[in-house]
Amino acid sequence: xxxxxxxxxxxxxxxxxxxxxxxxxxxxxxxxxxxxxxxxxxxxxxxxxxxxxxxxxxxxxxxxxxxxxxxxxxxxxxxxxxxxxxxxxxxxxxxxxxxxxxxxxxxxxxxxxxxxxxxxxxxxxxxxxxxxxxxxxxxxxxxxxxxxxxxxxxxxxxxxxxxxxxxxxxxxxxxxxxxxxxxxxxxxxxxxxxxxxxxxxxxxxxxxxxxxxxxxxxxx
Ligand SMILES: N[C@@H](CCC(=O)N[C@@H](CS)C(=O)NCC(=O)O)C(=O)O
Numbered sequence: 472x473x474x475x476x477x478x479x480x481x482x483x484x485x486x487x488x489x490x491x492x493x494x495x496x497x498x499x500x501x502x503x504x505x506x507x508x509x510x511x512x513x514x515x516x517x518x519x520x521x522x523x524x525x526x527x528x529x530x531x532x533x534x535x536x537x538x539x540x541x542x543x544x545x546x547x548x549x550x551x552x553x554x555x556x557x558x559x560x561x562x563x564x565x566x567x568x569x570x571x572x573x574x575x576x577x578x579x580x581x582x583x584x585x586x587x588x589x590x591x592x593x594x595x596x597x598x599x600x601x602x603x604x605x606x607x608x609x610x611x612x613x614x615x616x617x618x619x620x621x622x623x624x625x626x627x628x629x630x631x632x633x634x635x636x637x638x639x640x641x642x643x644x645x646x647x648x649x650x651x652x653x654x655x656x657x658x659x660x661x662x663x664x665x666x667x668x669x670x671x672x673x674x675x676x677x678x679x680x681x682x683x684x685x686x687x688x689x690x691x
Pocket of ligand 1: 487
């Protein structure tokens, strides 16, 4: 009997949904996307019931539910391995990769989201001090990544690092542009956006750009 496809609950404009989607595309596994959208209250109910704060993405594999984008990637790596090695089997190499995953979530996604949240909370008068603090964190992280990239083998591979980096850098650049002081990071972001799995996410999100609370720039 054919196995039912995996189901991913998420939204095409959501950065963390991209992170899981990129890994799903790379795994070449069959899956279905269920939009977390007021049009589908049953999808929202499923997501709300699955995790403490009802965040997405959420992956369903039969009776299994996995939330947290990184955990979804860990799960795909062991249960649905594809042509790409999402996480290396060497334990030390895997620790290095997981560390970078934390860098993208904690030091790129988090300050980027803080700026977006400020614009949602107070669209007419977002707190400029909070925004400045988040932008400063982004600039410090960009500078660190610029150094890290000197030794990173940039290529078309899709690992946990690319899954975490692509959406984080895509949206972070919109709120605090990666300047010319970080040429390697600028070039890597451009390279990531051309990888087919990432390019698919960029295209599927395009219709929602007008909804980006701080305003989407006219590029990418
Ligand atoms: N730590 C979570 C973060 C997920 C997250 O923040 N998802 C956002 C969409 S990008 C979300 O669920 N937003 C709706 C909400 O917070 O209610 C992960 O890695 O999956």
